[in-house]
Amino acid sequence: MSDAYNFAYLDEQTKRMIRRAILKGIAVPGYQVPFASREMPMPYGWGTGGVQVTAACLTPDDRLKVIDQGADDTTNAVSIRKFFQRTAGVAVTEATAEATVIQTRHRIPETPLCEGQILVYQVPIPEPLRFLEPRETETRKMHELEEYGLMHVKLYEDIARHGTIATAYAYPVKVEGRYVMDPSPIPKFDNPKLSDNPAIQLFGAGREQRIYALPPYTQVISLDFEDHPFEASKAPHDCDLCGAGDSYLDEVITDDRGSRMYVCSDTDFCAGRRAAGHVGRLGQPGAAE
Amino acid sequence: MTPEALTGGFAAPATEAAHAFRAALEAMARPGTLHRLTGATPPAPLSPAAGALLLTLADTTTPVHLAGTVDCPAVRDWITFHTGAPFAPADQADFAVGDWAALHPLTRFRIGQPDYPDRSATLIVELPTLSATGVTLRGPGIRDTAQLSLPEIAAFRANRALFPLGFDCYFTSGDMLAALPRSTIVEEA
Numbered sequence: 260m261s262d263a264y265n266f267a268y269l270d271e272q273t274k275r276m277i278r279r280a281i282l283k284g285i286a287v288p289g290y291q292v293p294f295a296s297r298e299m300p301m302p303y304g305w306g307t308g309g310v311q312v313t314a315a316c317l318t319p320d321d322r323l324k325v326i327d328q329g330a331d332d333t334t335n336a337v338s339i340r341k342f343f344q345r346t347a348g349v350a351v352t353e354a355t356a357e358a359t360v361i362q363t364r365h366r367i368p369e370t371p372l373c374e375g376q377i378l379v380y381q382v383p384i385p386e387p388l389r390f391l392e393p394r395e396t397e398t399r400k401m402h403e404l405e406e407y408g409l410m411h412v413k414l415y416e417d418i419a420r421h422g423t424i425a426t427a428y429a430y431p432v433k434v435e436g437r438y439v440m441d442p443s444p445i446p447k448f449d450n451p452k453l454s455d456n457p458a459i460q461l462f463g464a465g466r467e468q469r470i471y472a473l474p475p476y477t478q479v480i481s482l483d484f485e486d487h488p489f490e491a492s493k494a495p496h497d498c499d500l501c502g503a504g505d506s507y508l509d510e511v512i513t514d515d516r517g518s519r520m521y522v523c524s525d526t527d528f529c530a531g532r533r534a535a536g537h538v539g540r541l542g543q544p545g546a547a548e
Numbered sequence: 549m550t551p552e553a554l555t556g557g558f559a560a561p562a563t564e565a566a567h568a569f570r571a572a573l574e575a576m577a578r579p580g581t582l583h584r585l586t587g588a589t590p591p592a593p594l595s596p597a598a599g600a601l602l603l604t605l606a607d608t609t610t611p612v613h614l615a616g617t618v619d620c621p622a623v624r625d626w627i628t629f630h631t632g633a634p635f636a637p638a639d640q641a642d643f644a645v646g647d648w649a650a651l652h653p654l655t656r657f658r659i660g661q662p663d664y665p666d667r668s669a670t671l672i673v674e675l676p677t678l679s680a681t682g683v684t685l686r687g688p689g690i691r692d693t694a695q696l697s698l699p700e701i702a703a704f705r706a707n708r709a710l711f712p713l714g715f716d717c718y719f720t721s722g723d724m725l726a727a728l729p730r731s732t733i734v735e736e737a
Contacts (some may be wrong), residue, residue, distance in 0.1 A: 266562035275607050278569045279642075282605075283666035285576045286716045286729035287690050292666045316573070317568040377573075403638055403663045418592040434731060457691075459577045474689035474731075487649070 260348030267314040267344040271298055277315035277470070282462060284472035289434030290387050290402070294497040299465065300342075305335060306364060307465030307477040309381035310342070313362045316377055317343065320390070322350045323473065324358035329366040329507070329524035336364070340492035353527050364430070367449040369506045374456035380443040382464035385471065387431045407439045410482060418487055427492070434480045439469065439482070446495045447481065448507045456478035494519040501532035502539035553625035556589035558603055568604040575718070575727040580685045580694025582678065585725045591622035598645055598672050599721035603630055605670075606644065610704040611636030612643045616650025618674065645672045648699040668730075671717045675699065678721035687732040695737065696726055704734040724729075 273295075282295040290340060299307040317323070323343055327336040331353040339362060342349050347367055348453040352358050355370040372378060372490035382392075388398045392408045401407070410431055417425045426435065434440050434547040442453055453460065453473065460473040473479065484491035494508045506528055508521040523529035538544050551626040558564040564587040571583040590599030598618075608611055612633045614623060627633055638644060638656035651671060662669035675697070682697040696719075698704060707730055714730030728734075 266566065271561060272563065272607055274569075275563070276609070278572075278667070279610070281573065282576050282670070283668070283718070285573070285733060287687075287712045288731060290665060290712060293664075315626050316566075316570065317689040318570055319563055320567075399663045416627055459573065472577075474729075476691045503651060 261345050264346045265343075267317045267343065268318070268349055270316045271312065273311075275454075277311055278356065280470045281312065281315065281472060284382075284461070284470050285459075285474050287438075288473055288477050289438030289440040289471060289473045291464075293468055294470050295466045296371060296468040298439075301338070303466040304383065306339060306362070306381035306451070308463030308470070309362050309379050309465075310339060310463075311465060312461050312463035313343065313360060313379045314347070314468060316360060316379070317347050319348060320419050321359045322352050322357055323350050324355065324527075325363075326361065326366060326525075326527075327364045327366070328509075329528075330526045332526065340431045354531075355527055363444075365444045365509070366524060367406075367445055367452045368526040369523070371452075372456055376414045376458040378456075378458050378460045380442070380445075380460065380462045382443040382462045382467070384429075385441055385462065385464040385467050385469040387439050401439070402438060405437070407433075410439055413514065414482060414484070418484070424483065424489075430489075431482050433482060434473065435478050436480075440479075442479075443485045446493070446507055447489075448491045450489070474521075480484055494521055495514045496541060498523045498529060498532075499539045499541040501529045501537045501542060503529070503532055504538070549625045550622065552591055553583060553629045555624065556591070557630045558587050561603075564600075565604045568600045570630060571606060572718070572727070573726060575725050576689075576716070578689045578694075578730055579687065579728050579732045580690060580696040582680055583709065584723050585591045585720075586723050588627075592628050593617050593620075593674070594623045594626070594645070595720045596672055596723045597725045599675060601624075601672055601718060601720065601725070602627060602643065602645070604631070604672065606631045606633040608634070609631040612640040612645065613638045613641035615644060615646025617647070618645050618650075619653050635673075641669055643670050643672060643683070645674070646667065646675070647674045654703055654707075654715070655717045659707075659710055659715055661715065665712040665714075668680075668713065669715045670716055673699070673719050675719050675721045678719055678724045678726055680726075682737060684730050684735045684737050685728070687736070690732070696728065697716055698728070698734065701734050701736065704728060704732070708733055
């Protein structure tokens, strides 16, 4: 651990400001609390919001896991994990069940979370209405008045054009019957895990300077219509490495003749299953690293 | 300023504030749960839990209102030295500290604005005792129901009726901490 920085990089004044925003976010689930986002030693879009929320939450006793689209070993995940190893000296892990704080980009782990865990989301555009109404003054008024008709029109236009709700990620949700919230660009397959989750879920948007939160056991409902109910979709395949039929899959092109394979996006989940002896279509028995 | 005001802060501010915040976060996210909050030794009558909360959350940008017996020179000096927080009347405060009777009338406190419900006060209510018994709580953060020894019901029901506006409460007793956000529904046991 480097002594050149304060614990977890941020100064105490900044952490207090972020902590106050997190607590107000917890008190009003789904509402976006403005906060004075700091410049971090990484570009906007690489998880500066999530990093600031994680920095405000970490204690020296924590065990941190960082995932990027479900993977522990991608550039973004590795660099953020190293950042906190260096500035906070925290223990790290790739196992979902062993982590106390999990920072994630665009996935919720397959392994169910439990009480005592905190899931921190990196959020690019926190405002679910932003692409429908570009003015912040207007979207703020729409949240104030619970005026969410525009969002239903958008979903309806999806159905009119494609025959089904084509929104596949960042699928809008309603929190405790009040605020419409952007769950960050997680696949809609993950939306059901938002609701009634035993863990604390915190959302940080660095460039957009917003923090919002879901306390444990909060009701989160994906917007839909009676005749077009929400569906948590995924590729209609099993994982080619571990054989899992119920996990979210990445499609990998394997040559230039159209061959492809499907693998779990959650690397820890897939490795755990392979270690337990599960083998998929292209997996080799005993090949789990 | 008395020399006592200079003592009783966090020995290791970064890590102790981190632990205190996690307790405060867990308390607010799971209404009705009790947490231990140590590290601060403020002058009487301010409790160690309330002192630790102020050290963790208050600074020069957050006006603090002291109500009743905690509004004494010893406590004022201690808060000023350790946090730099300015003191303010109830209607301007981000944090208000006092016993339940001294905090009344509660309508003085900021409940946020319809477009910015976060601009509301957080009350730190000093109670003689704190236990997971008494009135029934339900709402976000609670799986089925929880119990907490609240001083009354009517005030919290009125506050819940304002949602998403309203104030949020911490309850402190000695080094014990519990919380009640505005989103919690309070019912008779």
